[in-house]
Amino acid sequence: MSTMDVIFETEDGALFKMKVGHSHTALETKRKIHKFAGIPISHQILAHQDEVLDDSSYVESYSIAENSRIHLRIEDPCRGLPGQPKMVDLLLKVPDSTSLFCVTMNRRDSILQLKHKIHETEGLPIDRMGLYMSGKKHNLQDAKSLSDYGLLDASVIDVVIRPAVTQSRSSGSNKLKIRVVTSCLYLQVNPTDKVQVLRNQLQNLQQKIKFELLSDYFFIHKQSVIDERVSFQGNNIHQGDEIEIVSGAIPLLIQQLLAAENAHIPYCRSCSSSIP
Structure with a gap:
């Protein structure tokens, strides 16, 4: 089957090029667009030279040739009247979650507005938030709109939370950055706070x-049970140190030793007790 390059133009002026067969029907072309851009077939209206393409008609019957421009209008009958701002439901994947959650946005909204929406819904920090189109490596830029990136209904966005940036000691910051191993989280704490915080x-x-x-x-x-009544500093926890979460309660013997203010007690995993 012979093919040709056809240019598709959306209502907001976005362009993309795709190969279309001369003997393809309009419906087959819509299926290719759905596969390429994720636009539901039922939402697509194709027009060439002000003539709407009928699903059962062949592309070549509309005098479409190499580099012809086809206008792609996206309409959802469930989304109100034509001419109203187009709303989209985006599917967001947040860290450490196996499920997606949905937010409704206007396609004219900026990426920064989307970040604010995520912050309102999930409480994630805007200043450390990165958004990526699923499977892509490029960070979505705050100033650009959803339509700039061609985001449509059911587009999947990966939400990434960058580790908090700690200032160097020379800057006067007294925060410690620690890593909680079991949960793979980086947290900032005050060295004088008790570990129980x-x-x-x-x-x-x-x-x-x-x-x-x-x-x-x-x-x-560092293989020692932490006395949570004592500060991070008092437990000799320093910048960049790792803290591990261990399942269960502290064995009675270790509790007694901690009560005696022996704050650094080596812990044996296999026997679940302190090491003499």
Whole structure:
């Protein structure tokens, strides 16, 4: 089957080129557009030289040739009257979640407005948020609109939260950046805060980004049980250190040793007890 390059132009002026067979019907062309751009077939209206293409008619019957321009109008009968702003339902994939959630936006909205919507819905920080079209590597730019990127109904957006940037010691920052190993999270804490505040941070984050958090656990730092009544500084936790979450309750013997203010007690995983 011989093919030709045809240019498709959407209502907002976006252009894309696609190969179309001379003997393809308009419906077959719509199927190719759906596969290429994700636009539902039932929402597509194709027109050439002000004539709407009938689904059962062949492309060549409309005098469409190499590099002809076909106007693609996208309409959803469930979305109100023609001429009203076009709304789209975007599917967002957030970190540590196996399910998608949906937000409704105007195609004229900016990427920054979408970030604000995600922040309102999921509580994720705008300043550390990156948005990517599913399977693409390029970060969507704040100033551009959804239509600039051709985002349509059911487009999937990957939401990435970058680690918080800690200032260098020379800048006067007194924040510690720590990594919670089991949950693969990077958190900032005040070195003088008691370690027990980490539980509150994890619980708040768990509600926002839905990662798995054990109901009963304690913390280990460099193979030593952490006394949560003592500060991070008092537990010798430093910049970039890793803290591990261990399932279960602290064994009674270790609790007694911690109560005696022996804050750094080596912990044996296999026997679940302190090492003499």
